[in-house]
Amino acid sequence: MYFIDTSFNSLIKYGEELCGDHIEQARLNDCTILVLSDGLGSGVKANILATLTSKIAVTMLKNGSTLEETIDTIVHTLPVCSERHLAYSTFTIIKIYNDGRGYAAEFDNPFIFLIRNGQTVPLKREKRELNGKTIYECSFVMDEYTLLVAVSDGVVHAGVGRSLDLGWQWENVDKFIKNIDISANAFDVTDSVLKECGKLYEDMAGDDTTVLSIKMKEQETINLFTGPPKNPAKDYDIIKEILSSEGKVVVCGGTTANIVARSLGAELEVDLSTMTQELPPIGKIPGVELVTEGVITINKALEIMRDYVDPNKNDIAVKKLRERNSASMLASIIIEKCDRLNMWVGQAVNPVHQNPKYPMDFQFKMNQLKEFASVARQMGKTVNVVFI
Amino acid sequence: MKDIQVCIGSVCHLKGSYDIINRLNGLIADNGLNDKYKVKATFCLGNCVGAVCVKFNDKIYTVLPETAEQFFNEHVKGGVA
Numbered sequence: 001m002y003f004i005d006t007s008f009n010s011l012i013k014y015g016e017e018l019c020g021d022h023i024e025q026a027r028l029n030d031c032t033i034l035v036l037s038d039g040l041g042s043g044v045k046a047n048i049l050a051t052l053t054s055k056i057a058v059t060m061l062k063n064g065s066t067l068e069e070t071i072d073t074i075v076h077t078l079p080v081c082s083e084r085h086l087a088y089s090t091f092t093i094i095k096i097y098n099d100g101r102g103y104a105a106e107f108d109n110p111f112i113f114l115i116r117n118g119q120t121v122p123l124k125r126e127k128r129e130l131n132g133k134t135i136y137e138c139s140f141v142m143d144e145y146t147l148l149v150a151v152s153d154g155v156v157h158a159g160v161g162r163s164l165d166l167g168w169q170w171e172n173v174d175k176f177i178k179n180i181d182i183s184a185n186a187f188d189v190t191d192s193v194l195k196e197c198g199k200l201y202e203d204m205a206g207d208d209t210t211v212l213s214i215k216m217k218e219q220e221t222i223n224l225f226t227g228p229p230k231n232p233a234k235d236y237d238i239i240k241e242i243l244s245s246e247g248k249v250v251v252c253g254g255t256t257a258n259i260v261a262r263s264l265g266a267e268l269e270v271d272l273s274t275m276t277q278e279l280p281p282i283g284k285i286p287g288v289e290l291v292t293e294g295v296i297t298i299n300k301a302l303e304i305m306r307d308y309v310d311p312n313k314n315d316i317a318v319k320k321l322r323e324r325n326s327a328s329m330l331a332s333i334i335i336e337k338c339d340r341l342n343m344w345v346g347q348a349v350n351p352v353h354q355n356p357k358y359p360m361d362f363q364f365k366m367n368q369l370k371e372f373a374s375v376a377r378q379m380g381k382t383v384n385v386v387f388i
Numbered sequence: 389m390k391d392i393q394v395c396i397g398s399v400c401h402l403k404g405s406y407d408i409i410n411r412l413n414g415l416i417a418d419n420g421l422n423d424k425y426k427v428k429a430t431f432c433l434g435n436c437v438g439a440v441c442v443k444f445n446d447k448i449y450t451v452l453p454e455t456a457e458q459f460f461n462e463h464v465k466g467g468v469a
Contacts, residue, residue, distance in 0.1 A: 254397030254432030270396065270429040277406050280396040281429055293431070295398045352399050352436035 001098045001339040002144070002216040004032045007186035009194055009211060011154070013042045014204035020046025021152045021210035024054040026062040026311070029380040031097040033061050036212050038109060038152040040081060040088040046208070049078060053089040061093065067105055067137075068130055075131045092150045098380065100143055100216060106136045110156045110170055113149040114140055118178050121146070142216050147189060149177050154209030155193065159200030168200055187322075189213035219339035221247025226294055226369065227346025228255050229388040238388050239263045242344055243287070250333060251285070253294030256346060261285050279325045290333060292326040295365055298372060300327030301334070305375045308335055340382045345369055347387055390425050392464065394451075395441040397432035403439045405429070407453040415460045425464060 008023045020042045026033045035057040039049030053074055060070040078087035090108035104112055106125075114121040125136040142148060157167035168176075176196060180189055190213045197209045223245050229238050239260055243249060251257050261268035266285050275281035279300060283291035304327060307317035321332045334341065349362050373383045392412055396405045412427045433441040438450040444463060451459045 254395070255434070257431045258434075268431055270431065272409070272429050275396070275406060275409070275429065280398075280401045280405070283431055291431075293396060293398055293401060296401055350399075350436055352439070 001219050002100055002142075003219050003336045003339075004096050004098065005186040005215045005217050005336065006032065006034060007190040007213050008034075008036075009190050010152075011194055011198055011201070011205040011209040013154075013206065013208050014201075016043045016208075018043055018047040019210070020050055020208040021154070022047065022050035022054045023210065023212055024058040025314075026058045027314075028062055031095055033058055034094045034096075034150075034212060034214070035061075036092045036094075036109060036150050036152065036210060038090040038154075038208065038210070040084065040086060042208060045081065049087070049089040052078060053091055057091060057093055061095070067093070067135075071130045071133065071135070075133075090152075094148070094150060094212075094214070096142060096148075096214060096216075100141050100146075102140045102142050102148070104138050104140075104150075106138075107133055110151050110153055110173075111136070113147075113151075113174055113177050114142075115147045115149075115174075115178050116143075117145045117182065120174055120178065142214070144216050144218050145182060146216060147177065147180070147182075148214040149189065149193065150212040150214075151193070152208060152210040154205060154207035155197055155211060157207055158197040158205075158209060160206055162202050162204070162206070163200050168197070184215075185217075186213040186215045189215070217336055219337055221245070221340040221342065222289070222333060222338040223247055223249045223342045223344060224252065224334075225249060225256060225260070225344045225346075226252040226298065227365070228253070228259055228348040230347035232348070234388075235259050236263050238344075245342065247340070247342070248289040248333075248337075249287070250290045250292075250330065251283075251288055252292050252298055252330065253346075255348075255350070256294065257283050257285065257291045260288065260291075274325055274329075276325050279327055282326045282329060290326075290329055292330055295368065297326045297330060298368055301330040302368060302372050302375065304328065304331040305334060305372070305379070309375060309378050334376060334381070335379065338376075338381060341373070341376050341384070343369065343373060343383065343385045345385060345387050389423070390445070391428050392425055393428050393430040393433070393443040395431070395433040395439070395443075396429045397436065397439075397441075399436040400432075400440040404453040405440050408440055408442070408451055408456050411453065411456040412460060415457060415464075419465060421465075 010019045012019045020039045035054040037050040037053040039046035080087045092109045093105040095103045123138040125138045160167040190211045193211045269284045280293035307313035442449045442451045
């Protein structure tokens with residue numbers, strides 16, 4: 001299973017405050033749906049058309065409507081422009097399944113770019129007429145070496161009337177994207193294409209310019225080890241079992257980290273540069289993917305994960321994932337790099353937990369981990385909890 | 389070069405490790421002792437009841453942000469001479 005890494009952003013037409021392009025995204029258990037829409041004209045009017053189109057499309061498709069029903073609804077809902085007597089907005093609908101299968105329905109936007117290992121992947125597009133609109137549909141397969149980029153026409157026209165007579169043009173955009181390093185994540189791809197557009201427009205975009213990038217990240221099993229085992233005599237055996245399990249190991253908890261380091265005969269180093277007022281720094285043990293403090297870090301990571309599954313807060317969470325602190329790193333591993341989560345939950349009780357003044361006692365920890373597992377399940381991960 | 393190890397486990401963090409690390413770093417610099425002492429963070433020192441734990445010269449002390457300077461003067465600076 002893959003994690004579908006998406007990133008999108010726009011340059012707004014020079015002199016306008018609102019963008020006339022709009023992207024909506026819905027993450028479902030087995031797939032992600034994205035709709036890029038470019039509204040007729042610019043400014044408020046275009047913004048409303050594009051927002052309506054993409055919102056209707058994403059809402060209907062995620063609830064199981066067919067393409068026909070969706071387009072029919074859009075056609076009958078869009079307000080008609082009083083000047084042009086048209087209700088018009090382009091769209092590109094993209095659906096990517098977690099196993100890499102993809103589908104696109106394109107209407108009047110520049111065709112999508114699909115690149116695998118620096119080569120353009122030829123797409124067999126099927127033409128369909130729906131409500132008088134010509135729509136092109138295609139299917140494809142993505143893997144970790146595939147990059148999908150969808151753009152509004154502001155990208156292929158970048159530079160018109162300024163540095164380039166005919167604008168950037170599809171073929172040249174394709175060439176540019178093919179040269180982007182295959183290891184770049186979706187954010188970097190969107191960023192570099194938009195920067196190039198800005199350059200060609202000499203920082204005064206002649207049209208709303210939008211870029212959407214999609215990459216697939218391979219996921220794997222993560223073994224989250226938190227809390228010392230109940231019976232200290234078994235520490236060594238349990239750690240041996242965890243470390244030899246399939247997948248990567250993440251250790252959350254100061255004492256837990258010490259035990260792991262000791263069993264491995266390794267030095268536990270702390271990377272102070274990751275410390276913040278709110279969060280303790282991460283540690284480093286060779287062979288362990290991430291080492292953090294326990295209850296505070298997990299609590300903060302859980303906050304990010306909760307926001308991530310909330311469509312209204314998803315964008316806040318995505319930004320937090322890129323921060324350099326223990327909770328962001330933990331949340332990023334769970335969200336982006338993990339399809340199967342084994343939680344090894346130690347049952348030893350720290351004596352300080354008996355102190356009623358200490359707010360994060362054993363029960364708090366257990367409830368927190370229960371919710372951690374349930375949010376991870378909500379993201380479609382397979383979660384297995386082992387009490388040790 | 390000697391290490392002053394400040395615990396950053398859960399309890400110690402809640403009780404102010406972050407401030408203590410910053411204060412100790414400030415005190416070392418103010419006293420021109422950068423070549424003698426280095427503040428390092430460490431995971432749980434095993435004495436959560438006595439948080440915040442600071443390990444120096446193989447001894448574990450209980451230090452709070454407001455007693456950091458006192459700890460420094462008595463045990464670190466005092467120990468130089």
